[in-house]
Amino acid sequence: MNAINLSLSRRQLLQSTGALIVTTAAPVEALAQLAGSAVPAGKPPLHPTELDSWVAVGADGNVTAFFGKMDMGQGVDVAIGQIVADELDVPYGRVTVVMGDSGLTCNQGGASGSTGIQTGANALRNASAEARRLLLEQAAQRLGVPAEQCQVADGVITGGGKRVTYAELIGGKYFQHKLEWNNQWGNPLNVTGKAKPKSPDQYKVVGQSIPRNDVAGKVYGTDDFVTDISVPGMLHGRVIRPETAGAVPVSVDESSIREFKGARVVRKGDFIGVVAEKEWDAIQAAEKLKITWSNAPSIFPDQPSIYDHIRKAPVARHTVEANVGDVDAAFAGGARIVEAEYEWPFQSHACMGPACAVVDARPGEATVWTGSQKPHFVGQGVAKILDLPADKVRAIWIMGPGSYGRNDSGDAAHDAAVMSQAVGRPVRVQGARHEGHGWDPKGPASVHRGRAAIDAQGNVVAYEFMSKGFSRIDMATNESNPSDTLAGMLVGFPNATQHGFGVPAESYAFATKRTGWETIAPLLTKASPLRTGHLRDPVGPQIHFASESFIDEIATAVGADPVEFRLRHVKDPRDIEVIKATAEKAAWKAGPAGTRRTASGDTLAGRGFAYSTRNGTVVAVVCDVEVNRRTGAVWARRFVVGHDCGIIVNPAALRLCIEGNVVQAVSRALWEEVTFDNKSVTSNDWLSYPILDMTEAPESVECVLINRPAMNPRGAGEPSTRPMAGAVANAIFEATGVRIRRAPFTPDRVKAALA
Amino acid sequence: MTQRISLSVNGRVQTIDADPDMPLLYALRNDLGLSNPHFGCGLAQCGACTVHIDGEPVRSCVTPVSAADGVQITTLAGLGTPEKPHPVQKAYVDEQVPQCGYCVNGWIMTAAAFLKKTPKPTDGQIREALSGLKCRCGTHLAILRAVKRAAAIG
Numbered sequence: 001m002n003a004i005n006l007s008l009s010r011r012q013l014l015q016s017t018g019a020l021i022v023t024t025a026a027p028v029e030a031l032a033q034l035a036g037s038a039v040p041a042g043k044p045p046l047h048p049t050e051l052d053s054w055v056a057v058g059a060d061g062n063v064t065a066f067f068g069k070m071d072m073g074q075g076v077d078v079a080i081g082q083i084v085a086d087e088l089d090v091p092y093g094r095v096t097v098v099m100g101d102s103g104l105t106c107n108q109g110g111a112s113g114s115t116g117i118q119t120g121a122n123a124l125r126n127a128s129a130e131a132r133r134l135l136l137e138q139a140a141q142r143l144g145v146p147a148e149q150c151q152v153a154d155g156v157i158t159g160g161g162k163r164v165t166y167a168e169l170i171g172g173k174y175f176q177h178k179l180e181w182n183n184q185w186g187n188p189l190n191v192t193g194k195a196k197p198k199s200p201d202q203y204k205v206v207g208q209s210i211p212r213n214d215v216a217g218k219v220y221g222t223d224d225f226v227t228d229i230s231v232p233g234m235l236h237g238r239v240i241r242p243e244t245a246g247a248v249p250v251s252v253d254e255s256s257i258r259e260f261k262g263a264r265v266v267r268k269g270d271f272i273g274v275v276a277e278k279e280w281d282a283i284q285a286a287e288k289l290k291i292t293w294s295n296a297p298s299i300f301p302d303q304p305s306i307y308d309h310i311r312k313a314p315v316a317r318h319t320v321e322a323n324v325g326d327v328d329a330a331f332a333g334g335a336r337i338v339e340a341e342y343e344w345p346f347q348s349h350a351c352m353g354p355a356c357a358v359v360d361a362r363p364g365e366a367t368v369w370t371g372s373q374k375p376h377f378v379g380q381g382v383a384k385i386l387d388l389p390a391d392k393v394r395a396i397w398i399m400g401p402g403s404y405g406r407n408d409s410g411d412a413a414h415d416a417a418v419m420s421q422a423v424g425r426p427v428r429v430q431g432a433r434h435e436g437h438g439w440d441p442k443g444p445a446s447v448h449r450g451r452a453a454i455d456a457q458g459n460v461v462a463y464e465f466m467s468k469g470f471s472r473i474d475m476a477t478n479e480s481n482p483s484d485t486l487a488g489m490l491v492g493f494p495n496a497t498q499h500g501f502g503v504p505a506e507s508y509a510f511a512t513k514r515t516g517w518e519t520i521a522p523l524l525t526k527a528s529p530l531r532t533g534h535l536r537d538p539v540g541p542q543i544h545f546a547s548e549s550f551i552d553e554i555a556t557a558v559g560a561d562p563v564e565f566r567l568r569h570v571k572d573p574r575d576i577e578v579i580k581a582t583a584e585k586a587a588w589k590a591g592p593a594g595t596r597r598t599a600s601g602d603t604l605a606g607r608g609f610a611y612s613t614r615n616g617t618v619v620a621v622v623c624d625v626e627v628n629r630r631t632g633a634v635w636a637r638r639f640v641v642g643h644d645c646g647i648i649v650n651p652a653a654l655r656l657c658i659e660g661n662v663v664q665a666v667s668r669a670l671w672e673e674v675t676f677d678n679k680s681v682t683s684n685d686w687l688s689y690p691i692l693d694m695t696e697a698p699e700s701v702e703c704v705l706i707n708r709p710a711m712n713p714r715g716a717g718e719p720s721t722r723p724m725a726g727a728v729a730n731a732i733f734e735a736t737g738v739r740i741r742r743a744p745f746t747p748d749r750v751k752a753a754l755a
Numbered sequence: 756m757t758q759r760i761s762l763s764v765n766g767r768v769q770t771i772d773a774d775p776d777m778p779l780l781y782a783l784r785n786d787l788g789l790s791n792p793h794f795g796c797g798l799a800q801c802g803a804c805t806v807h808i809d810g811e812p813v814r815s816c817v818t819p820v821s822a823a824d825g826v827q828i829t830t831l832a833g834l835g836t837p838e839k840p841h842p843v844q845k846a847y848v849d850e851q852v853p854q855c856g857y858c859v860n861g862w863i864m865t866a867a868a869f870l871k872k873t874p875k876p877t878d879g880q881i882r883e884a885l886s887g888l889k890c891r892c893g894t895h896l897a898i899l900r901a902v903k904r905a906a907a908i909g
């Protein structure tokens with residue numbers, strides 16, 4: 001796949017769409033022209049049942065695949081290109097993957113739940129296989145040789161001493177062929193044809209470490225981010241948020257911003273923003289605008305009491321997910337009980353830049369440029385807030401300043417939409433740093449309780465793990481409803497909190513076992529800076545920090561080696577293999593707590609273990625930490641990560657993906673905590689919301705990649721985030737003999753615990 | 756009130772009329788259309804907006820545009836190109852460092868200036884020199900590899 005081509009196509013597409021409003025079909029022609037493939041008019045409508053919605057062969061034989069998800073810099077598009085190349089028998093270098101544009105791709109759900117390859121590839125794989133079958137059929141006719149006697153290589157079909165190319169057969173024309181569609185949108189969307197995709201032993205491109213397409217454009221500064229999008233007539237907008245959460249504007253003195261050229265106030269319901277011709281003017285106008293806010297009550301609890309609040313708050317939803325055996329009877333009969341509670345704070349996406357979006361809302365239609373990882377859904381939300389039919393809004397994804405779930409980018413799109421509609425011009429919105437940190441949806445704070453009953457022989461006869469916290473879906477996982485965005489709530493789409501949390505994902509088979517969760521109401525239902533939603537591996541880090549710490553606590557209580565104790569109870573053969581391979585690679589020294597501890601001067605060193613699964617991916621980790629007993633500083637120094645996500649499509653990309661997961665997860669475990677006072681969030685920048693810096697980065701992350709060619713690919717974007725906090729906590733315990741049960745493990749907290 | 760300011764960026768001189776207090780970042784991005792420096796924080800806390808001024812890494816989000824009048828400004832695109840890459844850029848590509856890439860500008864510009872002064876740095880020196888930058892995607896290990904590689908090929 002040609003990196004320049006892809007970035008060029010993006011840029012030119014933008015140019016083509018920026019200059020004029022286009023119907024959804026037109027850019028396809030623009031794209032085709034660009035690929036040098038004169039695709040004639042008459043493309044079937046963009047719909048999952050149309051093969052032409054998934055793959056196209058240009059007149060030059062180059063293949064374009066249309067992927068309804070996107071890539072955040074982990075190479076999902078490369079993997080999709082590899083899969084398409086293998087199914088179609090074309091060289092990888094001839095495949096271009098177009099993604100994340102609702103005008104060019106079907107809604108495959110965007111980036112979501114590490115499904116980019118796991119489910120996202122299914123439709124592309126099947127469509128490509130079907131395209132190859134059709135081409136083979138046509139070639140057989142043309143060559144007068146039965147299809148079974150034809151061979152395909154590099155887009156050339158040979159048989160009976162004759163040859164014909166894909167380009168000659170279909171180049172620049174549409175397949176006009178129907179596929180079976182499972183009638184699902186989003187992650188589960190799948191299509192099938194008559195062709196059977198290849199078996200893994202036939203893969204040539206899958207399994208190779210092919211480099212990414214977007215690296216050079218980022219390194220040489222030639223590619224656009226969403227923040228760089230500029231369309232003719234565009235104004236710069238800023239939204240103004242209240243100092244006290246829940247306050248709404250009562251009156252506005254528009255004359256206070258008269259000095260700024262073209263500055264205008266946009267008010268709709270409780271939404272208030274400003275636009276100006278120049279960005280710097282918009283920024284200053286937003287600061288200077290005199291607004292009288294309503295007297296909102298200071299609604300948030302004192303931060304130190306947040307966990308008490310969670311414990312005491314009425315339960316909104318109670319769910320038991322696993323209930324094996326008579327747990328209560330087993331607890332009653334246990335010789336002793338091991339019990340512990342763990343706490344995890346609100347965390348911020350804290351993306352590298354505050355979210356940005358450009359919206360051009362016109363009568364009857366709109367175009368959205370968004371960094372949201374779910375652009376199709378953002379388009380649907382924007383359509384609702386603008387009161388337009390969904391198919392009249394085109395959402396184009398452009399790389400934003402990072403995306404780890406339901407961050408602030410969908411909010412920015414809705415903000416820009418409201419303002420663009422109000423002023424009748426395209427509007428670009430980017431927040432200030434304090435808006436990114438302060439007002440993005442937060443990962444939920446929670447408390448977790450583990451309980452185990454041990455019999456006289458040291459066997460675990462009962463195990464219970466319960467979580468209680470804010471919902472992971474107070475804000476829905478995507479922005480298809482304005483009620484899940486700040487602008488939406490402010491202009492009058494009331495939010496109805498959905499309730500969800502989760503349980504540990506592992507295969508421990510204790511004699512009796514109960515796992516479940518409880519959620520509580522949000523602190524503020526409308527436009528809250530502490531609204532909660534999906535942050536990378538939603539609720540995974542908190543649950544498994546607690547559950548894997550607790551497994552270690554049981555192992556300690558019975559004097560067992562932590563790895564041996566896990567192996568004693570884990571039942572899934574893949575889990576067992578990953579745990580063993582990881583411990584072996586790390587040269588794990590077996591023995592009870594204290595076996596893997598050293599001290600020199602102020603430095604206490606120790607090693608910890610943790611494991612978890614996530615939708616079919618298994619991760620185990622050995623972590624070495626050093627704790628400075630004087631300062632309390634923790635250095636998570638070395639990691640050995642065992643990783644089994646089925647068949648590995650691109651090993652080099654997978655390693656880099658795991659490294660990023662580890663670093664971000666360590667950052668969350670050691671540093672990250674949203675702070676707030678009674679009025680609002682107070683962690684509004686990088687000083688008040690520190691993340692791991694370079695001096696604290698691990699020395700090494702060694703991966704043990706277990707490849708399972710016979711197994712469909714599972715996800716890798718999040719699973720290795722999951723067990724890291726638990727492994728670090730277990731390593732701190734091993735190093736110091738002190739169990740840290742509240743995250744993050746900041747120097748102050750660790751020092752206090754050691755005192 | 757606006758002031759006439761002449762900006763020399765990547766060897767090309769252009770004149771703009773701007774509020775002298777406006778941060779250089781907005782002049783580069785909006786007046787000159789040079790979008791390599793990014794808005795990350797506007798607080799000198801992350802490095803996303805870094806440019807070189809007379810060879811020194813400077814955070815353009817807190818540098819008034821008036822202070823840039825008459826100096827030599829270099830952006831990421833001015834540092835090197837695919838045809839003539841700066842060693843740090845080449846190493847970044849070789850190591851496939853970026854994820855989202857929004858931070859890349861700051862790290863490369865800062866590392867390039869650092870390596871000029873410290874061509875054969877230790878691991879500790881690199882970590883210290885880059886400690887004031889942020890990468891939210893967590894590409895820290897790949898960055899370290901790339902800077903070491905750049906030092907080796909530099």
Ligand code: FES
Pocket residue numbers: 793794795796797798799800801802803804805814815816817
């Ligand atoms: S944007 Fe200038 S340092 Fe963050």
Ligand code: FES
Pocket residue numbers: 352401402853854855856857858859889890891892893894
């Ligand atoms: S690569 Fe995304 S912030 Fe560094």
